[in-house]
Amino acid sequence: MFTAIFLTRQDKAVRAELTSLEESQLPTGNVDVRIEYSTLNYKDALAITGRGAVIRNWPAIPGIDLAGVVEQSSDPAWQEGERVVVTGWGLGEEHWGGLAQRARLSSAWLLRLPDGFSTRSAMAVGTAGFTAALCVMSLQQHGLTPGDGEVLVTGAAGGVGSIAVALLGALGYRVVASTGRPQESDYLTGLGAARIVDRAEFMQPGKPLQSERWAGVVDTVGSHTLVNACASTRWNGAVAACGLAQGPDFPGTVMPFILRGVTLYGINSVFVDNAKRERAWRLIARCIDQRLLDSMTTEIGLSQVIDYCPRLLEGKVRGRTVVDVNR
Known part of the structure; x- marks a missing residue:
């Protein structure tokens, strides 16, 4: 079992709830990731509140970002215990996303956690x-x-x-x-x-x-x-x-x-090749230190996400919002 923000739709009305799901319900993919941190973005808030046509496949788990640890992989390029970050690739739109404790993904979407970043600080970037x-x-x-x-x-x-x-x-x-x-x-x-x-x-x-x-x-x-x-x-x-x-x-x-x-x-950040992603992460690592990143970051728990979304859409949230999916 794992906890997730789960979205359903009936008669064009979106319902968002924090619930428990079975791992057998996860979609197809060749890598399982235990998520440690995600983020809350404008697009995520649109999806959760139903104010924007973000989700392509229902039901859904929102969240366009995640960072965590590989638990299982059928792709030999990825080993159990490796820390990874995933942004874009239709995550939280066409594919179940990062506002959950587990994800099953295509190995092509994974990026090894860049040098100098923890899973939390990587999501402060997101x-x-x-x-x-x-x-x-x-x-x-x-x-x-x-x-x-x-x-x-x-x-x-x-x-x-x-x-x-x-x-x-x-x-x-x-x-x-x-x-x-x-x-x-x-x-x-x-x-x-x-x-x-x-x-x-x-x-x-x-x-x-x-x-x-x-x-x-x-x-x-x-x-x-x-x-x-x-x-x-x-x-x-x-x-x-x-x-x-x-x-x-x-x-x-x-x-x-x-x-x-x-x-x-x-600028479309969803479908970008991994070589360009790595260059972008190196630029961020070179220019933004942890102190500065912390100054623009607020952390909330997964249980707070649904209630937090309207504030983000109303422009009342400053900087970045990191989500600890284990609280």
Whole structure:
């Protein structure tokens, strides 16, 4: 038996409960993992509350991240006792996810726990940190250097935004953090932001071309925020888009792209080859120490997850949320 957050659906209504399941109920896979820690992400909260069409196969266990220990493997590449981390690959969407004490997975999805990380600290990074690293890597590959000008991070107090601020700050970029929570200013400057701006200036419709302000942008918000960020990005600048907290729409024009040569990079962290995953984890390990990671992390137990979800969706949660699945 193991404990899990279990989702069922009837007449389009989602029911979430903390329950016990038999290991025989686990889906097909060639590696069994005893989970130690998971995370609670925006996507997980949408799935658990039924506010978003996240789950593809019902019934389901949510959770797009997990870290734990291999208990059994039919793939000789993985041995009992090895510590692993899994993010993406449809976990918590098409396949039963990490908000449970057990998982049965494809061995192709596993990554050995990166050097310098425990299973808990790996989940303090999780998909959010991995996504932030992919955003930063896209800006670097574009050719953006620390001396090129300010880099805007939207949704900066959230999970992806917090780690993006920390990564960019550690790499020497001048980071401007956009947030709707002015009380988080000290938190954001502690992560590496040079200054804070109010998200309100980006959230309404704006001119298709605006004053050139940003050498680069990491956007976690979408909608008008992303459009305004593109419209105010400098000549040949780059924008990495990875979220839709404001909305999935893009109510803008092509003018920043055809008149200023702005490049918009779409960041998908779900289906990324393991070689690129390893590069992203090395970047995080190099730039973010444990003290800084702890400062942006809150830990809850699996039994608290369902009640915690509305707070996350309402923007009342700062940074990363790690879930101890054994309490």
